Amino acid sequence: MAKLLNKIICGDCIEVLGEVEEAFADLIFADPPFNIGYKYDKYYDKVKSKNYIAWTKEWMAVCKKVLKPYGSFYIAIGDEYAANVKVIADELGLFMRNWIIWHYTFGQQMKKKFARAHTHILYFVKDKKNFTFNDKAVRVPSDRQLIYSDKRANPAGKMPDDVWDGYPRVCGTFKEREGWHPCQMPENLLKRIIAASTNSGDCVLDPFSGSGTTAVAAKQLGRSYVGIEVSEKYVENAEKRLADLKKQGRGNLVFDAAEWNELRRLLADMEGNAKEIAADTNLLELFANQFAVRTNSKKRYSKEDIVTALKDLAD
Numbered sequence: 001m002a003k004l005l006n007k008i009i010c011g012d013c014i015e016v017l018g019e020v021e022e023a024f025a026d027l028i029f030a031d032p033p034f035n036i037g038y039k040y041d042k043y044y045d046k047v048k049s050k051n052y053i054a055w056t057k058e059w060m061a062v063c064k065k066v067l068k069p070y071g072s073f074y075i076a077i078g079d080e081y082a083a084n085v086k087v088i089a090d091e092l093g094l095f096m097r098n099w100i101i102w103h104y105t106f107g108q109q110m111k112k113k114f115a116r117a118h119t120h121i122l123y124f125v126k127d128k129k130n131f132t133f134n135d136k137a138v139r140v141p142s143d144r145q146l147i148y149s150d151k152r153a154n155p156a157g158k159m160p161d162d163v164w165d166g167y168p169r170v171c172g173t174f175k176e177r178e179g180w181h182p183c184q185m186p187e188n189l190l191k192r193i194i195a196a197s198t199n200s201g202d203c204v205l206d207p208f209s210g211s212g213t214t215a216v217a218a219k220q221l222g223r224s225y226v227g228i229e230v231s232e233k234y235v236e237n238a239e240k241r242l243a244d245l246k247k248q249g250r251g252n253l254v255f256d257a258a259e260w261n262e263l264r265r266l267l268a269d270m271e272g273n274a275k276e277i278a279a280d281t282n283l284l285e286l287f288a289n290q291f292a293v294r295t296n297s298k299k300r301y302s303k304e305d306i307v308t309a310l311k312d313l314a315d
């Protein structure tokens with residue numbers, strides 16, 4: 001098992017994981033091909049429906065085998081097979097915690113039906129009573145705090161809904177886009193899942209690594225990772241993406257790398273504009289407060305430090 005750690009393995013996830021006996025993953029995030037005819041380098045994405053369902057059962061079963069007893073399993077899936085994934089999970093004895101809808105902007109435009117602008121993310125656990133869930137790491141300011149300045153608002157913020165807005169698909173013009181993979185997921189979406197369902201040092205497995213987003217997000221949050229991918233080209237590029245990860249710190253050394261990550265993640269979760277937050281006393285107070293909740297920090301940064309960081313992020 002140790003030989004897989006912090007690597008993107010080139011191979012078929014069913015074969016690779018079939019050979020592993022140890023339950024090593026604290027979290028599995030799987031974003032399989034959706035069987036809708038996407039053009040991948042090695043995988044053919046339009047097989048007979050019954051074969052796709054049988055294959056889904058196979059890879060979900062090997063994933064469950066390597067998931068630790070208190071581990072979590074998130075599966076991204078399209079409309080066509082979301083119901084099948086839920087039925088298979090029930091058969092495998094997994095417990096559903098949330099049926100999340102990732103609602104994105106930049107959906108594909110249609111002429112004869114409404115444009116699809118969502119993906120399902122089904123969140124399961126192996127043990128329905130014992131699992132990691134760090135609510136503080138993903139809380140966001142509530143409307144009571146943001147809009148109504150209501151004194152009764154929970155100062156720790158609220159849990160995000162199970163419909164996730166604020167993570168646009170990674171489009172052509174985005175700085176984050178690698179450009180060599182057809183369906184790269186947004187890093188911040190993965191960071192929400194990893195922050196909620198793992199602790200520092202835990203191991204995150206992605207059996208369909210693609211452009212390596214899960215590994216990149218895990219590495220930035222101080223978790224170990226294992227990625228598996230059939231395409232040599234994608235593996236090579238993802239390894240390069242990981243090696244290129246710039247040190248997360250910026251010019252302002254007040255914050256360490258993990259705190260810079262939190263600042264970015266919080267900014268994305270608040271769907272905020274850094275300049276706007278830095279310029280609005282109320283928003284800034286909420287941002288500073290939420291940052292302290294997320295970093296679980298006794299030390300509270302001064303508003304000046306946060307403003308400097310926000311300005312840095314806005315550049």
Ligand SMILES: C[S@@+](CC[C@H](N)C(=O)[O-])C[C@H]1O[C@@H](n2cnc3c(N)ncnc32)[C@H](O)[C@@H]1O
Pocket residue numbers: 011012013014031032033034040041042043181183184185186207208209210211212213214228229230231234
């Ligand atoms: C939807 S993409 C994953 C995208 C990824 N979440 C990202 O952000 O880049 C699915 C990937 O699974 C890979 N794949 C298909 N069958 C596989 C298998 N049996 N084992 C491992 N990888 C596979 C495809 O080559 C493709 O890159």
